[in-house]
Amino acid sequence: MKILGGGSLQLVYALLILVHMQPSIGFNSTIGDDEVRCIESERQALLAFKHGLVDEYGWLSSWDNEEKKKDCCEWEGVRCSNKTGHVTVLNLTNWFAPLRGNFSPSLFELQHLIYLDLNGINFNLSRIPNSIGSLNKIKHLDLSNCNLSGSLPSQLGNLRGLRYLNLGYNQFEGLIPEYIGHMTFLENLELAGDQFEGGIPKSFGNLCNLVSLDLWLNNLDGMLPELIGNLSGCLQLSLEELILDDNKIKGPVSDMIKNFSSLRWLFLSNNQLSGTVSKSIGLLSNLEDIDLSSNSLNGTISESHFSTLSKLRLLVMSSNSLSVNFSNDWIPPFQLHDIELQSCELGPKFPSWLKSQRNFSYLDISGGGISDSIPPWFWNLSPRALHVNLSSNRLYGVLPNLSTTKFADSFGLGIDLSKNKLEGLLPVFPVNVTSINLSENRFFGSISSLCTTTDGKLEFLDVSHNELFGKLPDCMMQWTSLVILNLADNHLFGKIPSSIGSLHRLESLGLQNNNFSGEIPCGDIPLKLCWLTNIMLLDLSNNNLSGNIPWCIQNLTTLAEQGISAHDHDFIESRTGANSGYGGSYADKAFVMWKGMERDYENGNLKTLKIIDLSSNKLTGKIPVQISILLELVELNLSRNQLTGWIPPNIGQMRKLESLDLSWNQLSGQLPWSMSQLYFLGTLNLSYNNFSGRIPSGPQIQTFDASSFVGNPALCGLPLTPTCPEDEKSESKPKNRDMDEFWKSFKPGMELGAAIGFVGVLAVKLDHPWKHLCFLLFNNVRVRFSNLKGCLCLLVAALGLLVREHVSRLGRKLKLFEPSVSS
Numbered sequence: 001m002k003i004l005g006g007g008s009l010q011l012v013y014a015l016l017i018l019v020h021m022q023p024s025i026g027f028n029s030t031i032g033d034d035e036v037r038c039i040e041s042e043r044q045a046l047l048a049f050k051h052g053l054v055d056e057y058g059w060l061s062s063w064d065n066e067e068k069k070k071d072c073c074e075w076e077g078v079r080c081s082n083k084t085g086h087v088t089v090l091n092l093t094n095w096f097a098p099l100r101g102n103f104s105p106s107l108f109e110l111q112h113l114i115y116l117d118l119n120g121i122n123f124n125l126s127r128i129p130n131s132i133g134s135l136n137k138i139k140h141l142d143l144s145n146c147n148l149s150g151s152l153p154s155q156l157g158n159l160r161g162l163r164y165l166n167l168g169y170n171q172f173e174g175l176i177p178e179y180i181g182h183m184t185f186l187e188n189l190e191l192a193g194d195q196f197e198g199g200i201p202k203s204f205g206n207l208c209n210l211v212s213l214d215l216w217l218n219n220l221d222g223m224l225p226e227l228i229g230n231l232s233g234c235l236q237l238s239l240e241e242l243i244l245d246d247n248k249i250k251g252p253v254s255d256m257i258k259n260f261s262s263l264r265w266l267f268l269s270n271n272q273l274s275g276t277v278s279k280s281i282g283l284l285s286n287l288e289d290i291d292l293s294s295n296s297l298n299g300t301i302s303e304s305h306f307s308t309l310s311k312l313r314l315l316v317m318s319s320n321s322l323s324v325n326f327s328n329d330w331i332p333p334f335q336l337h338d339i340e341l342q343s344c345e346l347g348p349k350f351p352s353w354l355k356s357q358r359n360f361s362y363l364d365i366s367g368g369g370i371s372d373s374i375p376p377w378f379w380n381l382s383p384r385a386l387h388v389n390l391s392s393n394r395l396y397g398v399l400p401n402l403s404t405t406k407f408a409d410s411f412g413l414g415i416d417l418s419k420n421k422l423e424g425l426l427p428v429f430p431v432n433v434t435s436i437n438l439s440e441n442r443f444f445g446s447i448s449s450l451c452t453t454t455d456g457k458l459e460f461l462d463v464s465h466n467e468l469f470g471k472l473p474d475c476m477m478q479w480t481s482l483v484i485l486n487l488a489d490n491h492l493f494g495k496i497p498s499s500i501g502s503l504h505r506l507e508s509l510g511l512q513n514n515n516f517s518g519e520i521p522c523g524d525i526p527l528k529l530c531w532l533t534n535i536m537l538l539d540l541s542n543n544n545l546s547g548n549i550p551w552c553i554q555n556l557t558t559l560a561e562q563g564i565s566a567h568d569h570d571f572i573e574s575r576t577g578a579n580s581g582y583g584g585s586y587a588d589k590a591f592v593m594w595k596g597m598e599r600d601y602e603n604g605n606l607k608t609l610k611i612i613d614l615s616s617n618k619l620t621g622k623i624p625v626q627i628s629i630l631l632e633l634v635e636l637n638l639s640r641n642q643l644t645g646w647i648p649p650n651i652g653q654m655r656k657l658e659s660l661d662l663s664w665n666q667l668s669g670q671l672p673w674s675m676s677q678l679y680f681l682g683t684l685n686l687s688y689n690n691f692s693g694r695i696p697s698g699p700q701i702q703t704f705d706a707s708s709f710v711g712n713p714a715l716c717g718l719p720l721t722p723t724c725p726e727d728e729k730s731e732s733k734p735k736n737r738d739m740d741e742f743w744k745s746f747k748p749g750m751e752l753g754a755a756i757g758f759v760g761v762l763a764v765k766l767d768h769p770w771k772h773l774c775f776l777l778f779n780n781v782r783v784r785f786s787n788l789k790g791c792l793c794l795l796v797a798a799l800g801l802l803v804r805e806h807v808s809r810l811g812r813k814l815k816l817f818e819p820s821v822s823s
Contacts, residue, residue, distance in 0.1 A: 038080055040074035041109065046072055048106035053121070057097035086112035093119040093142070103148070105129040117142040119166070125149040144168040144190065152177050162186055168214070169193035176215075178203050179698035185209055192216040192243070200224065206235030212241035216267070220244070223251035224273060230403035236260050245269040245291065253292065255280045262286055269293040269316065277322070282307045289314035291324045293340065297322055301344075303330045310334055318342035318364065326353045335359045337384075343367040347393070350375055358382055364389040366416070374395035379405040389416040391437070398424035403431070403452065412457055417441070426463065428452050435460040439486065442467060447487070451475035462486040464510060469493070479504040486510035488539070493517065496540075501532070507558070508537035512613065516543040530555040541615040542636070549614065549638070559610050559630040613637040615661065623647065623667075628654055635659040639685065643667055652677035659683040663711075666690060671715075676701050687711045694724050 010375060050063045062075045072087065073080035079089035087110050087465075092099065100122035107116075107426035108131040116135070119142045128148060131156025136139075141162060148170040157179030160167075165186060172194040180189070181203020189207075192214045199222040200215070220227070227249065231239070236259045237406035245267045252275030253268070263284050276299035277292065285308045297320040306312065319325075323345040326332075329352075345370035354363075355377055361384045371394040383406045399422060407413050407430060414435035423442040426449045434457045436450075444467040451473050458479050464486045472487070479485075482503050488510040494517035496511070503509075509532070530552035532538070533583050536559070612630075615637045615789045622645030623638065634656055641666040652674025668690040676698025684704050688711030695701070695709060695717040706719045716724035 016603075030586050036707040037070070037085065038078075038087065039085055043070070045106045046075070046078065046087070046090075048582045049104045053099045053101035055097075055099055059094055059097040059099070062150065062700040081112070084112070086110075088112055090116040091115065091117045092121060093117050095120055100124065102126060103129060103146075105131045108132055108134050111135070113138055115220075118146055119143070120145045121149045126417040128153050130155045132156060135159060136161070138162060139165045139185075141469075142166040144170070146170055148172065154179065154216050157182065160185070161184065163209075164188045166190040167194065172196060176201055178815065180204070181206055183207070188212045190214040191218070196220060198222070199231045202230045205231055205235050208234035208238055210235055210238055212243075213239060213786070214241070214243040215247070216243045217246040220247040220249060222249065222773065224249050224268070224271075225251055225254045225256055228254070228256045232256075232259070239263060240286075241265040243267045247271055247272065249273065251275065253277045253281065253297070257281060257499045258283045260284065264288045264311075265290075269295070271295055273297055275299075277301060277305065279304050281305055282309060285309065285311070287312060291316040292320065293318040295320055296571060299323070303327065303332070306332060306334065308333070312336065314338040317344055326351065326352070328352050331356050338362045340364045341368065342389070345369050347371055350378075350395075354378070354381070359384055360387045363387065365393075366390060367392040368396070369393065370395060374399075376400065379407060381406065383407070385413055386411065387414045388437075390415045391418040391420065393420055395420040395422060397422065399427040401428050403428045405430070418462070422642040426450065426468070431455040432457055434458060434481075440465040441461060444468060446470040446473075447492075448473045451478070453479070456480050459483045459505075464488040464490070466490055471495075472497050474499045476500050479503060482506055483534075483693040484508040487514065489513040491515065495522075496545075501530075503532060505534055506532045507534050509535060509538075510537070510539045511543065512539045512541040516540070516541055516545055518545065522547060523629040532556065534558050537611045539611065539613045539739070540617065541613045543617055545617040545619060546612070547619065549619060549624055549627070549643075551624040551626050553612075553624060554626035554629045556630065559612070565604040609756065610656075611637075614641070616640040618642060619642070623662075625650070627651075630654060632656055637661040638665070639663045641665055645669070647672055647675075649674060651675060655679065657681055662689065663687045664689075668692065670694070671696055685710045691715045695720065712820055 013517060035194050040243060045115070046063060047065070050060055053060070055061075060076055062069055063072070069075075072078055073085065077090060077092045078087055079091075080086060081088050090107075090110065090113060098120050100384055101124070103123040103126040108129065111134060112307060113135055114137055116138060117140070123146050127146055127150040128143065130153045132153065136158060138159055139161055141159065141164065144166045145168070148167075149172070151174045152167070152172060154177070157177065158663045159301045160183055162183050163185055165180075165183070165188070168190045169192065172191075174196065175197050175198045176191065178201045180186075181201050184206060185677070186207050187209050189210060189212065196215070196218045197220065199220060204210075204213075207339060211335065227244070229800070230244075239260055240262050242260070242664070243265065246269070249271040251273060253273065255278045257263075257266070257278065258280035264286050266281075266284070266287065266289070270293070273292070273295035274297065277297055279302075281287075282305045283288070287309050288311050290312070291314070293316045297317075300323045301317065303326050310333040313336060316338065319342060321343075324341060328349075332353055335435065337360055339354075339357065339360055339362065342364045343366070346365055347370035349371040351368075352375075354365075355375075358381055359742045360382050363385070364387070366389045370390075373396055374390070379400060379402060388407070395417070399417075402415075407415075412432055413433040415428060415429070415433065416435070416437040418437045418439040418441070419504065420441055422438070423444070425445040426438070426443055426447060428449050429436060429452065431453055432455045433453055436453075436458070437460065443463065447463060447468055447470070450461065450463075459481050460483060461479070462484065465488070467490065468487075469491040470602055472492060474497035476482075476497065476499040480502065483505055485503065485506060491514065492511075493515040498514055500509075526580045530550060533556060535556050538556070562665070610632050613635070616639070619638070619641040621643065623643060625648040627636075628650040631654060633654055635658060636654075639661040640663070643662075645667065646669035647662065647667065651672055655677060657678050658680050660678070660683070663685040664687070666689065667686075670693035671686070671691055673696045676696045678698075679700050681700050684701070685708055687707065687709060691709075691712040692714030693716070695715060697717075709715055709720050712720075
């Protein structure tokens, strides 16, 4: 179940677990020192169940036949009744030492089980055994995350006393069984993350005690009004949590929802809902969290939708076509913790109702059509703010000094103001800021104000596509947590400071389209640059950098070693509003130039790319051979420089390369034949160099047209020319020359082979000196003969040796040779 808020039910079950785990509260591992031990048949059933499991961490080491371990009531995860000694609790949930193996039905011989939790055990796509129906006393059953498959057995319907049932996150299929609706004591039902299809059984309306229904991430379809109708009955009065997101449900949010008067959570995101949102949703006075995001809902949301929702804490309606129209003087009855209205129409004025919200931790009103300045009161709202996203609007004006605002009191703040019309100097940010995205605005001046973020928490910094100018300040050593740095498309100049080498966690570096100068390498820059071992995207294109490409580029281990990847940071916004320091919806971007066209990568695509782009500079020297060690590199662009020398001969081992651009340099020599092993290459540009010789052939390299190779006059072969000069010379030679050479070599080869073969026959019976003489003769022949003539002679000699072997065998049979041969 998604933990998106508090709930008394979860607290009750947590306490229940503690009750079963603590012997002093009603359940005891032993009844007395020697009075009652565990039931022998139940001990054997537990051992049989363990026998089918793989316990790599020894978590069940206490489950043993040793004398001191025979009391199964003292085994890990096992608890017994203090009256009968029967096993009543089995809790094998342990995410730190997970188990795997077969689902042995012996477990269901524990007829007195009340509580069974096998969450996280990998049962290798096993089915739930039919004998599960024998656990007629069970009240709590958790088989979630167990890698179970197939359909649910009908015997599961015998467990009529269940209060808690969790079968979530298992490859289960088909329809949700009708019999679940007859488990009338159920309070919590979780079938999330499975593959159930169809709708909700009508019998669910009879679950008068059900508090939480979680069907998230299935394949449920049908119309929402119909599904809600199947829940009609006494369930309407008890249900507090309805979780149906990530399915295929259609239709509008209708008036029928108003009948669920106890509802606290309503999650319908990532479905196919359409139409309007009924105002009757405002009658759900107990509602705390609502998520209708990522649907096709339209229409207007007004204050009447929220008139009685004083308990509302989470409001998520992003990625719809909704218009949020609140009057300027409306004061909401709620204090929201999470406000997600991305792509909802909120403008053109800045939404004044936000002035009353002083406790939010997550705010996203990006793409809201707001054309206004940011009011001063906004920056003094919530000291709990973790993520603030106002991007993709038409906000204008100058930002104030943010270091003294209430936002500075938060644990770690992420700010996204990108894609607006903000201007002026960069503001001073709080020292505890974790993410700053000011890209695609009109900021100008120096970036030195960013040096005030000295708390070491800054992880994302993007001020690209602005009008910033000046030199880079040498203060990067205090940004030790930085993961992404993007200063591209500004007017920055000067040398890249050596402190950039202190950014050991850096995964993406964008400095392209500026006016940086100086060498790579000069001073300690090459060593510093090569210390960025976590780098995944290195973009220094479109500057005035000179010098050689540093040989220590092989130290970029994330690009070099298979199986090593940088942290899988989540660039997608968190549903719960937890920032995790990454600015929520922040997405780094990479613009990679191929054939004069920019390709834009962002979000999940960027996480799979590993790129080096040093194009459009003044780099000289050779391409270091160490670059071919970067086996994980996906795109390499060294075009439009002044590089000389050859392409590294082992470039073919960079088999994950999808794009290679070495055009417009002064490279020479033949193209390495190993290039034919670049099977995933989708873009290749070697044009306008001084390459010579034949273009390598291969299934992938021959799919490119002549534009990939033009501007290399000495290069030949398809697709540039049908043939190469050496092909024409070969065709002009006399056709019988090779045959003449063959016959000239054949006769002496036959004679020599026959002689060696005959001598070889004798060598089988000869004593030591003669035997070695024969072998020396053969070795001498092998060494002295060369080219075609020598090869033919050796071939015939080999045939002679075969003849020798057959003659030897025949000789033994006919006794042609006697052991007494002495000369």
